[in-house]
Amino acid sequence: MVSSTALIYDEEMMNYKLLWDDPECAIEVPERLSCSYKRLHHYELVKRCVQLPVREATEEEITLVHSPDYLKVVKSTQTMDVEELKRTSKNYIAAYFHQNSYRCAKLSLGGTLQLVDAVMSGDVRNGMALIRPPGHHSQRSQSNGFCVFNNVAVAAEYAKDKYNLQRILIVDWDVHHGQGIQYIFEDDPSVLYFSWHRYEHGSFWPNLRESDYDSIGKGKGTGYNINLPWNQIGMGNADYIAAFFHVLLPLAFEFNPELVLVSAGYDSGIGDPEGRMCATPECFSHLTHLLMPLAGGKLCMILEGGYHLRSLAESVSMTVRTLLGDPVPKLSGEMTPCYSALESIQNARHVHAPYWKCLLHDETRLLQDISTKGLSAAAPSHVDASIVDEFLESHMKKILHPTPCISTCVVAPEGHTHTQLAGVQVEESILSKEQAGAAISVFNQEDLNNESLLISVGKMLNALDKLVSRQTKNCITLSPNASLSTAVAIQHVLHLGAERVFCVIIGDMDTKPKLTNDGKTLLLTVSGDKTPERINSHHETFLKWEERPGEGSSFFYALFRFILPLAYSYQPDLIILATSSNRSIGTKDIALINSLLQGLAEGAFISIVPENEVETIEVLSNVLVNCTSAMHFGPYLPPSEECMQNLKEELAVMQTEWRMLQCLAN
Ligand code: Q9C
Ligand code: ZN
Numbered sequence: 177m178v179s180s181t182a183l184i185y186d187e188e189m190m191n192y193k194l195l196w197d198d199p200e201c202a203i204e205v206p207e208r209l210s211c212s213y214k215r216l217h218h219y220e221l222v223k224r225c226v227q228l229p230v231r232e233a234t235e236e237e238i239t240l241v242h243s244p245d246y247l248k249v250v251k252s253t254q255t256m257d258v259e260e261l262k263r264t265s266k267n268y269i270a271a272y273f274h275q276n277s278y279r280c281a282k283l284s285l286g287g288t289l290q291l292v293d294a295v296m297s298g299d300v301r302n303g304m305a306l307i308r309p310p311g312h313h314s315q316r317s318q319s320n321g322f323c324v325f326n327n328v329a330v331a332a333e334y335a336k337d338k339y340n341l342q343r344i345l346i347v348d349w350d351v352h353h354g355q356g357i358q359y360i361f362e363d364d365p366s367v368l369y370f371s372w373h374r375y376e377h378g379s380f381w382p383n384l385r386e387s388d389y390d391s392i393g394k395g396k397g398t399g400y401n402i403n404l405p406w407n408q409i410g411m412g413n414a415d416y417i418a419a420f421f422h423v424l425l426p427l428a429f430e431f432n433p434e435l436v437l438v439s440a441g442y443d444s445g446i447g448d449p450e451g452r453m454c455a456t457p458e459c460f461s462h463l464t465h466l467l468m469p470l471a472g473g474k475l476c477m478i479l480e481g482g483y484h485l486r487s488l489a490e491s492v493s494m495t496v497r498t499l500l501g502d503p504v505p506k507l508s509g510e511m512t513p514c515y516s517a518l519e520s521i522q523n524a525r526h527v528h529a530p531y532w533k534c535l536l537h538d539e540t541r542l543l544q545d546i547s548t549k550g551l552s553a554a555a556p557s558h559v560d561a562s563i564v565d566e567f568l569e570s571h572m573k574k575i576l577h578p579t580p581c582i583s584t585c586v587v588a589p590e591g592h593t594h595t596q597l598a599g600v601q602v603e604e605s606i607l608s609k610e611q612a613g614a615a616i617s618v619f620n621q622e623d624l625n626n627e628s629l630l631i632s633v634g635k636m637l638n639a640l641d642k643l644v645s646r647q648t649k650n651c652i653t654l655s656p657n658a659s660l661s662t663a664v665a666i667q668h669v670l671h672l673g674a675e676r677v678f679c680v681i682i683g684d685m686d687t688k689p690k691l692t693n694d695g696k697t698l699l700l701t702v703s704g705d706k707t708p709e710r711i712n713s714h715h716e717t718f719l720k721w722e723e724r725p726g727e728g729s730s731f732f733y734a735l736f737r738f739i740l741p742l743a744y745s746y747q748p749d750l751i752i753l754a755t756s757s758n759r760s761i762g763t764k765d766i767a768l769i770n771s772l773l774q775g776l777a778e779g780a781f782i783s784i785v786p787e788n789e790v791e792t793i794e795v796l797s798n799v800l801v802n803c804t805s806a807m808h809f810g811p812y813l814p815p816s817e818e819c820m821q822n823l824k825e826e827l828a829v830m831q832t833e834w835r836m837l838q839c840l841a842n
Contacts, residue, residue: 179301179501179802179803180225180226180299180300180301181224181225181226181300181301181302181303181304181496181499181500182225182226182227182228182291182294182295182299182300182302182303182304183216183221183222183225183226183227183228183303183304183306183496184227184228184230184287184288184290184291184303184304184305184306184307185209185213185227185230185305185306185307186229186230186283186287187209187210187213188230188279188280188283189206189209189230189280189283189284189287189307189308190206190207190209190210190308191206191276191279191280192206192274192275192276192277192279192280192309193205193206193274194272194274195258195261195262195272195274196258196262196272198272200270201270201271201272201322203449203450203483204272204308204309204310204322204481204483206308207485208308208482208483208485208488209306209307209308211485211486211488211489212306212479212482212488212489212492212493213306214489215489215490215492215493216489216492216493216496218493219493219497221493221496221497221500224500225303225496225500226294226299226300226303228287228290228291228294228303229290230283230284230286230287230290230307231283231286231287231289231290232279232282232283232286233282233283233285233286233289233325233330235247237285237286237289237330237334238282238285238325238330240330240333240334240337241316241325241326241329241330241333241360242314242316242317242325242326242330243316243317245317246316246317246318249264250273250277250278250281250319250324250325251278252264253273253274253275253277253278254275254276254278254279255275256273256275261273261274261275265319268318268319268320269318269320269321269382270313270320270321270322270381270382271319271320271321271322271323271324272322273319273324277309277324278324280308280309281309281324281325282325283307284307284308284309284310284311284324284325284327285311285325285327285330285331287305287307288305288307288311288327288328288330288331288476288478289330289331289334290305291303291304291305291331291476291478292331292334292335292435292437292476293338295435295474295475295476296335296338296339296435296474301473301474301475301499302468302473302474302475302476302477302499303475303476303477303499304440304476304477304478304479304492304495304496304499305327305476305477305478305479306479306492307327307478307479308479309322309323309324309325310322310323310327310350310441310479310480310481311323311324311325311326311327311328311329311330311356311439311478311480312326312327312328312329312348312350312352312354312356312357312439312441312480313326313352313354313355313356313382314326314356315355315356315359315360316359316360318356320355320356320382321352321381321382322481323356326356326357326360327478328346328348328354328357328437328439328478328480329356329357329360329361331437331476331478332344332346332361332367332437335435335437336366336367339434339435341366341434341435342366342434343366343368343431343432343433343434344366344367344368344433344434344435344436344437345367345368345370345428345431345433345435345436345437345470345471346361346367346368346369346370346436346437346438346439347370347424347428347436347437347438347439347467348369348370348371348372348373348438348439348441348480349372349416349438349439349440349441349444349460349463350371350373350439350440350441350442350443350444350480350481350482351372351373351374351441351443351444351448351450351451351453351481352373352374352381352382352441352443352450352481353371353373353375353382353384353387353403353405354369354371354373354439354480355382355384355386355387357369357371357439358371358386358391358401358403361397361400361401362393362394362397362401363393363394363395363396363397364396364397364400365393365396365397365399365400367397367400368400368402368427368428368431368433369400369401369402370402370404370423370424370427370428371387371402371403371404371439372403372404372405372406372416372419372444373387373403373404373405373406374405374406374409374450374451374452374453375387375388375405375406375407376406376407376408376409376548377405377407377546377548377549387403387405388403388405389403389404389405389520389523389524389527390403390523390527391403392527392528392531398531399528399530399531399532400531402423402424402427402524402528403524404419404423404424404520404521404524405520406453406516406517406520407516407519407520407546407548407549408514408516408517408548409451409452409453410452410453410454410514411444411453411454411455411514411517412453412454412455412456412459412509412514413454413455413456413458413459413462413507413508413509413511414509414510414511414512414513414514414517414835414836415513415514415517416444416455416459416463417459417462417463417507417511417513417744417836418513418517418518418521418741418836418838418839419517419520419521420463420466421736421737421740421741421744421836421839422521422525422736422737422741422839423521423524423525423528425466425732425736426532426534426535426732426733426736426737427528427532427534427535428467428470429470429534429732429736429809429812430532430533430534430732430812432808432809432810432811432812433470433471434471434474435471435474435476436467436470436471436474436475436476437476437478438464438467438475438476438477438478439478439480440460440477440478440479440480440492440495441479441480441481441482442460442479442481442482442487442488442491442492443480443481443482443483443484445457445459445460445482445484445487445488445490445491446484446487446564446567446568447484447486447487447559447561447564447565447567447568448481448482448483448484448487448488449483449484449561450481450483452559456508456509456571456575457487457490457491457493457494457568457571457572458494458504458505458506458507458508458575459491459507460491460494460495460498461494461495461497461498461504461505461775462504462507462775464477464494464495464498464499465498465504465772465774465775466772466775468498468499468771469768469771469772469807472807472808475499477495477496477499479492484561484564486564486565486568487564487568490568490572501802501803502579503579503580503649503774503778503779504774504775504776504778504779505575505576505577505778506575506747506749506776506777506778507744507747508571508575511744511745511747511835511836512835512836513835513836513838515547515841516546516547516548518838518839518840518841519543519546519547519548519841521839521841522540522541522542522543522839522840522841523542523543523546525538525540525839526540526541526542527542533812533814534732534733534812534814536814537733537737537814537815537820538737538839539840541840543841543842547841577646577778579649580646580647580648580649581647582642582647582648582649583648583649583650583800583801584648584649584650584651584652584797584800584801585639585642585643585648585650585651585652586639586651586652586654586797587632587635587636587639587651587652587653587654587655588654588787589628589631589632589654589656589787590631592654592787619660623657623660626656626657628656629655629656629657629660632653632654632655632656632657632661632787633655633660633661633664635653636651636653636655636661636664636665636782636784637664637668639651639653639782640665640668640669640672640782641672643669643750643780643781643782644669644672644673644674644750644780646778646780649779649780649781650774650779650780650781650782650783650800651781651782651783651800652782652783652784652785652793652796652797652800653665653782653783653784653785654785654786654787654793655784655785655786655787656786656787657687658685658754658755658756658757658784658785658786659685659686659687659754659756660686660687661754661784662679662681662685662687662689662752662754662784663685663687663688663689663690665752665754665782665784666679666689666690666691666697666752667689667690669750669752670692670696670697674696674749674750675696675749676695676696676697676698676746676747676748676749676750677696677697677698677748677749677750677751677752678697678698678700678743678746678748678750678751678752678773678776678777679697679698679699679700679751679752679754680700680701680702680739680751680752680753680754680769680773681699681700681701681702681703681754681756682702682703682753682754682755682756682759682761682766682769683702683703683755683756683757683758683759683760684703684705684756684758684759685701685754685756691715691716693715695715697715698715698716698717698742698746698748699715699716699717700717700718700719700739700742701717701718701719702719702721702734702739702759702760702761703718703719703720703721703759703760704720704721704722704759704760705720705760706720713829714829714830714832714833714834717742717826717829717830718822718826719734719738719739719822719823719826720818720819720822720823721734721760721761721815721819721823722760722761722815722816722819723760723761723762723765724813724815724816726813727810727811728809728810728811728812728813729762729764729765729768729809729810729812729813730812730813730814730815731761731762731764731765731768731769732768732809732812733812733814733815734815734819734823735768735769735772737823737827738823738826738827738830738837739769740772740773740836741834741836741837742830742834742836742837743773743776744776744836745833745834745835745836745837746834747776748776748777749777749778749780750777750780750781750782751773751776751777751780751781751782752782752784753769753770753773753781753782753783753784754783754784754785755783755784755785755786755789755792755796756786757786757788757789763791763792763795764795764807764809766792766795766796767795767796767798767799767807768807768809770783770795770796770799770800771799771803774799774803781800783796783800
């Protein structure tokens with residue numbers, strides 16, 4: 177099982193820069209690379225990655241996307257003097273050439289292809305290419321927006337050819353529209369392109385009509401181009417996560433890609449002079465984490481923009497940390513998307529509904545009169561870059577905690593052997609008198625005579641102590657009585673001072689956990705049975721969900737439409753995922769919910785499984801120990817009418833309180 181992360185970096189790509197005065201291009205500086213790399217060093221991330229050398233892309237590779245004439249022009253800049261370079265640059269929009277531009281552009285593209293090869297061959301699981309020049313604005317015969325060759329577009333064509341891929345997802349989280357990528361794949365259904373971008377109704381660069389939400393692709397590619405224009409600056413963590421839940425992720429999972437390429441621009445992060453958005457560095461951890469279950473984990477991050485050096489470097493570091501499988505820091509800020517973001521989300525969902533099954537369940541409607549239209553852009557509030565530096569200095573200290581030295585605590589019956597669990601810490605001690613006393617309220621007399629149960633619960637309580645004090649990243653309990661262990665676990669973590677515990681119960685439990693009515697627990701039950709009565713209005717919810725017969729899955733719909741937005745709204749500090757033998761969803765679905773919930777509560781997660789559920793144990797421990805689930809979900813199977821109806825009813829109740837559930841502006 178590979179679990180390594182590749183890092184592509186070569187300081188030779190710093191050997192070009194702007195040689196004349198041009199305020200528009202002045203932000204694209206060589207230090208963008210060295211600052212990012214230094215920060216990775218600072219966090220000791222470089223040595224944890226597999227460092228791969230760059231190489232020059234060949235002419236054949238370049239012309240997978242670019243015209244031979246354009247290649248000739250770029251090549252000719254090698255021998256130009258400054259005046260000629262300046263003249264050539266002026267033939268394009270927001271572009272500049274240097275004598276070394278051609279060489280660096282070849283390394284930048286070649287480095288990208290090295291990453292694709294490493295990931296596709298299985299040498300590494302995922303990786304990041306720290307490169308310049310960036311690529312996503314460049315077009316068949318044009319340099320544009322600091323981009324020379326379209327690294328990501330060539331990488332997609334290259335991967336299609338070399339590895340015979342049918343479906344590639346490109347996620348462009350740079351704050352600018354990658355119009356170059358859109359043009360190249362507009363009519364190609366094998367490449368799903370998603371871009372969010374500062375747009376302001378077209379008043380922001382590159383000021384294109386075709387950057388709006390209604391450019392959905394052409395011909396056979398109709399439905400495979402997703403634009404999410406931001407019509408206001410200041411979009412933040414909640415807006416980005418909402419865009420992922422309500423637009424990108426359902427479509428991406430339905431598309432079921434074989435490879436994911438990210439146009440990873442960090443000008444969408446806080447402090448960037450171009451983007452003027454507010455997303456903090458850990459947001460990029462979450463975005464990365466949410467993409468990791470796709471394509472069996474084959475995820476390539478390719479640097480695009482990012483012009484606030486500190487913000488760029490921190491966000492790059494958060495991305496690489498997450499690729500390596502470190503716990504994802506809690507997302508800061510209010511988890512309520514803004515009105516303008518919801519307008520954009522609503523419209524993007526509406527125009528794509530005819531092409532994607534998973535969008536057909538909800539009512540979608542077009543918002544014709546967008547609230548911010550006609551308003552002039554907010555008065556330019558000049559944010560001093562150094563204020564952001566100071567903010568980031570303290571912010572990162574606040575959100576980053578040392579990674580627990582134990583990865584996974586295992587509570588298993590005596591003599592249990594399980595390959596995935598080899599080498600992780602196994603709890604040995606049994607239930608002490610005091611502990612039994614504290615947990616006693618959920619035991620009955622019969623339980624107290626059940627020695628194997630007492631031993632299991634005793635070990636679990638020790639493991640929970642380690643979990644709450646963050647000595648262990650997560651925990652898996654193989655229990656002789658999962659339902660009772662779950663009830664004890666909830667009680668114990670509250671006793672240890674947990675403030676917000678998100679409990680997810682898959683299947684039916686005999687012992688009903690005792691819940692407090694103080695907001696300290698949020699209970700979600702996913703079961704095939706009919707809905708019991710709700711007692712604890714906004715802190716208790718039941719989802720009727722059944723796996724449908726046939727190849728494929730529908731569970732991701734419930735995840736992105738309901739479970740994850742609920743969890744992100746609640747912002748738990750601990751998660752309990754309990755599975756019973758009597759469950760209505762498949763093992764893959766359990767693996768997926770397990771993986772995705774790891775993005776919350778800094779990974780403080782306990783999984784409770786019946787000890788005889790061998791397959792579930794295998795899958796869960798793989799996710800917990802290796803932070804991976806090389807899953808392939810197959811096609812999207814729409815859920816039954818009855819399940820959909822139930823989900824809608826739950827949504828109606830819950831979304832008044834939990835704001836990330838909302839995907840309509842009005
Ligand atoms: N004030 C990349 O991020 N200038 N390119 C826009 C608006 C061009 C950005 C001017 C920005 C190009 C890769
Ligand atoms: Zn950009």
